[in-house]
Amino acid sequence: MRNMEGEIIVIDNNSIDGSNAFFQNKFEEVKFIWNGANVGFAKANNQAIEMASGEYVLFLNPDTIIAEDCLEKVIAFISSQKNNCASGIKMIDGSGKFLKESKRAFPDPMTSLYKISGLAKLFPHSKTFAKYHLGNLDKNENHEVDVLAGAFMMIPKNILSEVKGFDEDFFMYGEDVDLSYRIQKAGFKNFYFSESSIIHFKGESTKKGSINYVKMFYKAMSIFVKKHYGGSKAGLFHLLIQSAILLRAVLASVARFLKWIGLPVIDASLILMSFYFIKLLWSTFIKREVNYSPNMLIIAFPVFTLLFLTSSYFSGLYDNGFRQSRLNKSTVIAILVLLSVYALLPESLRFSRGILLFGSLTAFVLITATRWLLWKGKIIERAAEEDENNQTIIVGSPDEFKEAIHLLEKCGKKERVMGRIEVRETGDEKAMGTFNNLSEIIQLYPVEEIIFCEGILSFKKIINTLPQMPYWVRIRFFAKGSETIVGSDDKDSSGELISKEENYRLANAVYRRNKDLFDISVSLFFLLTFPLHFIFKKRPVHLLKNAFHVLLRKKTWVGYAVDERGKPFIKPGVITTTGLPSCLNHLPKESLYATDTLYARHYRALHDFELVWSNYRLLS
Numbered sequence: 001m002r003n004m005e006g007e008i009i010v011i012d013n014n015s016i017d018g019s020n021a022f023f024q025n026k027f028e029e030v031k032f033i034w035n036g037a038n039v040g041f042a043k044a045n046n047q048a049i050e051m052a053s054g055e056y057v058l059f060l061n062p063d064t065i066i067a068e069d070c071l072e073k074v075i076a077f078i079s080s081q082k083n084n085c086a087s088g089i090k091m092i093d094g095s096g097k098f099l100k101e102s103k104r105a106f107p108d109p110m111t112s113l114y115k116i117s118g119l120a121k122l123f124p125h126s127k128t129f130a131k132y133h134l135g136n137l138d139k140n141e142n143h144e145v146d147v148l149a150g151a152f153m154m155i156p157k158n159i160l161s162e163v164k165g166f167d168e169d170f171f172m173y174g175e176d177v178d179l180s181y182r183i184q185k186a187g188f189k190n191f192y193f194s195e196s197s198i199i200h201f202k203g204e205s206t207k208k209g210s211i212n213y214v215k216m217f218y219k220a221m222s223i224f225v226k227k228h229y230g231g232s233k234a235g236l237f238h239l240l241i242q243s244a245i246l247l248r249a250v251l252a253s254v255a256r257f258l259k260w261i262g263l264p265v266i267d268a269s270l271i272l273m274s275f276y277f278i279k280l281l282w283s284t285f286i287k288r289e290v291n292y293s294p295n296m297l298i299i300a301f302p303v304f305t306l307l308f309l310t311s312s313y314f315s316g317l318y319d320n321g322f323r324q325s326r327l328n329k330s331t332v333i334a335i336l337v338l339l340s341v342y343a344l345l346p347e348s349l350r351f352s353r354g355i356l357l358f359g360s361l362t363a364f365v366l367i368t369a370t371r372w373l374l375w376k377g378k379i380i381e382r383a384a385e386e387d388e389n390n391q392t393i394i395v396g397s398p399d400e401f402k403e404a405i406h407l408l409e410k411c412g413k414k415e416r417v418m419g420r421i422e423v424r425e426t427g428d429e430k431a432m433g434t435f436n437n438l439s440e441i442i443q444l445y446p447v448e449e450i451i452f453c454e455g456i457l458s459f460k461k462i463i464n465t466l467p468q469m470p471y472w473v474r475i476r477f478f479a480k481g482s483e484t485i486v487g488s489d490d491k492d493s494s495g496e497l498i499s500k501e502e503n504y505r506l507a508n509a510v511y512r513r514n515k516d517l518f519d520i521s522v523s524l525f526f527l528l529t530f531p532l533h534f535i536f537k538k539r540p541v542h543l544l545k546n547a548f549h550v551l552l553r554k555k556t557w558v559g560y561a562v563d564e565r566g567k568p569f570i571k572p573g574v575i576t577t578t579g580l581p582s583c584l585n586h587l588p589k590e591s592l593y594a595t596d597t598l599y600a601r602h603y604r605a606l607h608d609f610e611l612v613w614s615n616y617r618l619l620s
């Protein structure tokens with residue numbers, strides 16, 4: 001907004017992440033509205049419309065980045081249409097891919113049917129079948145369209161006054177379609193503007209598999225149909241919507257089942273099947289002379305399957321989203337665990353290392369194929385690959401490079417950085433190259449991640465460069481003064497955020513599971529050896545009581561000495577990070593906080609063991 005007069009209004013719908021406190025005394029030129037409840041997208045924007053004093057109003061999602069000349073260009077375009085139109089924009093995701101929802105038609109019955117049936121995907125450029133996303137219209141040209149995407153809607157104030165803003169019957173979803181419809185009915189036009197672009201990360205779309213989303217979307221579409229369609233058309237549309245929602249609800253339910261129960265059950269079936277299949281091949285073609293005991297195999301294979309699943313769980317296989325590297329790591333760990341357990345078995349119980357090894361590898365192939373099919377069928381999500389060996393280059397000035405390195409150092413990713421790409425030709429011998437030959441550098445070196453620094457390099461240049469980047473390169477953005485690196489690899493992933501805030505191991509799902517495993521193991525050990533504690537403990541019953549509380553997830557053996565204050569949440573501890581119960585902690589509060597911070601940042605299960613072992617007498 002450097003070349004225009006304007007105002008910025010931010011509406012917070014009662015967020016619970018400390019936004020209000022964070023923004024105190026920052027951005028004094030911004031007008032904040034702090035709602036005491038989540039009043040919904042439509043009502044919140046209407047609050048801002050009443051405050052807005054400008055000739056034009058832009059509704060902008062918070063998960064966006066816009067080019068520096070974007071607003072000037074869009075306003076100039078609307079002005080050229082004598083202010084008789086509203087405008088959307090060409091949107092791309094965090095990797096530079098075009099977002100089809102940038103241009104849409106109204107969801108009439110046949111358009112919806114073509115989309116629901118999959119015909120729109122089969123014929124993506126058809127004027128008839130791909131009408132929902134107007135696939136026949138060139139994305140690089142301006143077009144009159146039906147629907148403006150709520151992520152970016154530039155509307156003259158006089159049009160908003162005539163149509164009376166958003167309909168507050170819509171809580172979330174559908175309000176942009178409704179407003180676009182009423183703008184047209186009032187005699188104005190909606191345009192898709194292609195001469196500038198914005199990045200829309202779309203992190204919210206990761207929640208679209210949830211039942212809650214299905215219900216909200218259904219309610220929004222029902223309101224729209226009742227309001228704008230009548231007679232048989234409304235009946236047909238209502239039937240189509242209900243069918244689509246039912247299908248989405250079924251898929252959402254399947255996805256939830258697979259996430260919590262189904263995936264381990266499917267994996268267990270595949271592992272068992274693999275063991276039995278390899279055993280059949282082994283005894284038929286390799287070890288014909290060996291007779292394996294049926295009873296032993298009936299016991300052994302399920303036990304080894306359970307070991308495989310347990311090892312996979314604690315190595316991160318069942319974390320949110322499918323990631324091939326997790327499966328690779330899980331399989332290697334599981335095989336090592338299986339072979340180690342096998343080596344400890346008495347000779348009389350051993351049968352074949354070969355069956356275990358090749359059975360595990362077969363299970364790995366089958367699980368990989370199954371995960372791929374479930375992902376292609378949109379039953380499960382795919383998480384972005386996090387290869388610790390990813391090579392990163394940073395595009396920016398020397399000062400911007402230092403700032404970015406400082407943030408990466410906090411989360412242990414500094415070692416990935418190969419070097420800096422100059423924004424301007426300065427002859428810096430330490431730089432790998434310049435922005436103008438970025439494509440050649442990517443082809444020459446094994447670059448898998450680029451961090452673009454905005455400052456000397458404009459967002460406009462960055463946005464225009466994204467579509468030219470190879471598909472395998474992950475893109476991240478560092479805005480001047482933001483103290484944050486952000487990025488999302490596609491429209492269906494919530495993305496990554498690196499900030500100056502503390503990075504805690506305890507925030508990592510694998511470390512949290514390790515802590516849970518430690519708690520369970522220690523509790524079971526104390527319960528199984530309870531007669532001994534009557535000899536060594538003055539209050540053994542209290543120790544057993546604590547063991548039960550930890551097993552029931554009401555406590556943890558080692559907890560914080562003071563409240564978490566922004567650190568990852570853990571249950572109250574039997575003892576604290578100092579090794580003492582909270583009632584015996586007499587250090588200053590800031591000292592206790594420092595001990596807690598160190599514990600959360602560098603958590604190791606071995607440290608919990610050391611604290612419990614050395615403070616056994618205090619566990620009662």
